[in-house]
Amino acid sequence: MSFIRVSVALASLVTVTALLLVPGLALAHDYKLGTLEISHPWTRATPPTAQAGGGFLTITNRGTKPDRLIAARSGISDRVEIHEMKMDGNIMRMRELDKGLEIPAGATVMLKPGGLHIMFMGLKAPFAKDTRVPLTLVFEKAGSLDVELAVEALGASAPKH
Numbered sequence: 213m214s215f216i217r218v219s220v221a222l223a224s225l226v227t228v229t230a231l232l233l234v235p236g237l238a239l240a241h242d243y244k245l246g247t248l249e250i251s252h253p254w255t256r257a258t259p260p261t262a263q264a265g266g267g268f269l270t271i272t273n274r275g276t277k278p279d280r281l282i283a284a285r286s287g288i289s290d291r292v293e294i295h296e297m298k299m300d301g302n303i304m305r306m307r308e309l310d311k312g313l314e315i316p317a318g319a320t321v322m323l324k325p326g327g328l329h330i331m332f333m334g335l336k337a338p339f340a341k342d343t344r345v346p347l348t349l350v351f352e353k354a355g356s357l358d359v360e361l362a363v364e365a366l367g368a369s370a371p372k373h
Contacts, residue, residue: 245357247275248315250349254371255332255361257341265289265339267330267347267361268371272320282312283350290334292347297326306331312352325369339363 243250253269273279284292293308304326313328315321323329330347339345344360351357364371 241362243357243359245351246354248273248279248351248354248357250357250359252371253347253359253361254368255339255345255363256368257363257366258335258339259366260338262338263333263335265332265335265345266295266325267292267332267345268323268325269330269359269361270320270322271315273315273317276317277353278317279315279354280312280352281315281349282352284330285348285350286332286346288336288339288345289332290336293331293333294328295331296328315351341365 241252243253249272251270251272253267255265255267258265267284271281281294284294286292294313295306295308297304297306299305308331309328313321321328332345341363343363345363347359347361349357349359362371
């Protein structure tokens with residue numbers, strides 16, 4: 213009887229360990245910093261000669277006070293900016309948010325293609341599908357948080373995870 217319990221426990225441990233070692237299954241998709249939650253950070257693969265790429269994620273502020281995403285950094289590009297895209301008449305315009313992006317208390321802010329997003333400028337290497345892009349998010353009150361963006365296919369409109 214004891215041998216069977218040990219065998220079942222050992223088999224369970226081996227199964228869990230194997231699952232954690234399978235690429236993609238153990239990779240974090242959600243991050244937390246104080247009352248802020250960052251979920252599903254992702255980006256698109258870029259062509260080999262691309263000089264820029266976009267980053268997307270969702271920020272939820274579970275706190276009672278607003279915070280502000282004031283900067284972002286990554287060693288994969290010369291600079292990182294917080295951008296928005298907006299229609300100006302019949303023309304879609306992209307601009308940097310010089311004062312950052314407010315994350316209201318109790319609210320969720322989505323950074324997605326065609327809207328708010330992180331802009332990587334001066335890429336040092338292309339974003340390759342099925343890899344990760346390191347990014348540090350800097351918040352006015354909560355501080356800094358290191359995240360990794362999952363790289364989806366070129367032209368993807370949403371993450372597959």
